Amino acid sequence: MNIGIVGSTGYGGIELYRLLVNHPYTDKCILYTSSQGGNLYSDVYPHLNSIEDEPLRNVDEAEGIDIMFIAAPPGVSAELTPKLLNKGFKVIDLSGDLRLKNGSDYERWYKRPPAPEEILEQAVYGLSELNRVNITETKVLSNPGCYPTASLLGLAPLIHQHAIDPASIIIDAKSGISGAGRKAGLGTHYSELNENFKVYKIGEHQHIPEIEQQLGQWMGEPVTISFTPHLVPMTRGIMATMYVTLTEGISTEMLIESYQSFYEQAPFVRVRKPGSEPQTKEVAGSNFCDIGLKVDERTGRVVIASVIDNLMKGAAGQAVQNYNLMNGWDEQTGLRLVPVYP
Ligand SMILES: NC(=O)C1=CN([C@@H]2O[C@H](COP(=O)(O)OP(=O)(O)OC[C@H]3O[C@@H](n4cnc5c(N)ncnc54)[C@H](OP(=O)(O)O)[C@@H]3O)[C@@H](O)[C@H]2O)C=CC1
Numbered sequence: 001m002n003i004g005i006v007g008s009t010g011y012g013g014i015e016l017y018r019l020l021v022n023h024p025y026t027d028k029c030i031l032y033t034s035s036q037g038g039n040l041y042s043d044v045y046p047h048l049n050s051i052e053d054e055p056l057r058n059v060d061e062a063e064g065i066d067i068m069f070i071a072a073p074p075g076v077s078a079e080l081t082p083k084l085l086n087k088g089f090k091v092i093d094l095s096g097d098l099r100l101k102n103g104s105d106y107e108r109w110y111k112r113p114p115a116p117e118e119i120l121e122q123a124v125y126g127l128s129e130l131n132r133v134n135i136t137e138t139k140v141l142s143n144p145g146c147y148p149t150a151s152l153l154g155l156a157p158l159i160h161q162h163a164i165d166p167a168s169i170i171i172d173a174k175s176g177i178s179g180a181g182r183k184a185g186l187g188t189h190y191s192e193l194n195e196n197f198k199v200y201k202i203g204e205h206q207h208i209p210e211i212e213q214q215l216g217q218w219m220g221e222p223v224t225i226s227f228t229p230h231l232v233p234m235t236r237g238i239m240a241t242m243y244v245t246l247t248e249g250i251s252t253e254m255l256i257e258s259y260q261s262f263y264e265q266a267p268f269v270r271v272r273k274p275g276s277e278p279q280t281k282e283v284a285g286s287n288f289c290d291i292g293l294k295v296d297e298r299t300g301r302v303v304i305a306s307v308i309d310n311l312m313k314g315a316a317g318q319a320v321q322n323y324n325l326m327n328g329w330d331e332q333t334g335l336r337l338v339p340v341y342p
């Protein structure tokens with residue numbers, strides 16, 4: 001299988017390369033750039049010296065690719081995907097361009113024109129554990145956002161039990177700085193973030209409609225959530241802490257059992273034992289999503305904490321899991337990575 005990576009010089013791109021260069025069914029991995037044509041990949045990333053000394057290429061000249069991964073800023077895949085499909089390539093897009101089914105929602109939250117309607121219709125939302133059949137059949141895969149992956153995996157079993165008040169969902173999410181990409185900026189400057197902890201985009205984050213769209217499909221009715229992201233001075237990791245009001249009395253032990261049975265066939269989702277609380281370090285560098293929960297009997301709410309590595313299960317790892325599913329391979333192919341600890 002020959003694959004290409006658009007945006008290979010970014011953080012999502014370099015993580016895709018790390019996974020795909022060792023993937024047993026990937027023959028060629030061609031690397032594309034929009035700004036550094038002719039440079040070697042190892043010029044951009046010296047840690048690849050003597051590992052990858054191929055020049056970076058222009059995507060307009062791409063040929064012989066089976067699947068193109070796009071790890072570029074919003075707006076790129078909306079324009080590029082139709083061209084790549086016309087060339088007969090399949091597409092796995094890591095951006096938010098193809099996730100929202102309604103183009104006007106995209107325009108409102110991303111503040112730019114949406115992808116063509118027929119592409120949005122064709123695109124399958126790649127939350128791997130919950131959409132396996134559709135993923136296997138598609139030519140256009142829209143990889144979920146990092147916050148939505150952690151949040152939706154943490155909420156899915158509860159939502160499917162219909163034992164909650166859907167209007168009560170609060171998601172308090174924290175991300176490491178690599179979530180903002182490699183491009184330098186004041187918001188991610190060392191002296192601005194070190195020993196700091198900040199909230200941003202309250203009620204305005206572009207992942208709100210993505211989470212609501214999926215929850216609404218599961219519930220069969222529109223769902224409105226409170227979602228607040230924060231930036232933590234660490235490189236990788238996301239923790240989504242979620243608060244939901246229960247409509248039936250259920251113990252922590254029973255709820256954990258139902259989560260474990262919901263994810264029985266999902267090798268990358270690990271539901272923690274009672275009393276064992278997840279940490280971002282325990283999934284770093286891996287494709288795992290660890291979920292811990294506790295029913296707070298005093299308030300009638302359940303608190304769920306879901307952790308992922310934003311560049312792995314939140315981006316490149318899940319994209320490779322979807323690549324495996326699209327090709328009928330074991331979803332763990334090339335992804336059996338033990339978390340990096342400490
Ligand atoms: N970082 C994360 O944790 C996650 C990121 N994502 C999404 O994945 C995508 C990539 O993110 P990330 O890797 O972090 O971002 P980066 O900023 O690190 O990298 C983006 C890359 O896109 C390329 N690029 C810029 N403009 C264009 C263009 N016009 N055409 C083609 N390529 C372009 C750049 O490379 P060059 O100039 O060489 O072309 C750049 O290296 C984004 O949409 C992001 O929102 C999703 C989930 C998690």
Ligand SMILES: CC(=O)N[C@@H](CCC(=O)OP(=O)(O)O)C(=O)O
Pocket residue numbers: 074094095096097144145146175176177178179180206207229231
């Ligand atoms: C820490 C940080 O800045 N994170 C980014 C995540 C962006 C992202 O992944 O964007 P899409 O999924 O929409 O492509 C943010 O909050 O905007």
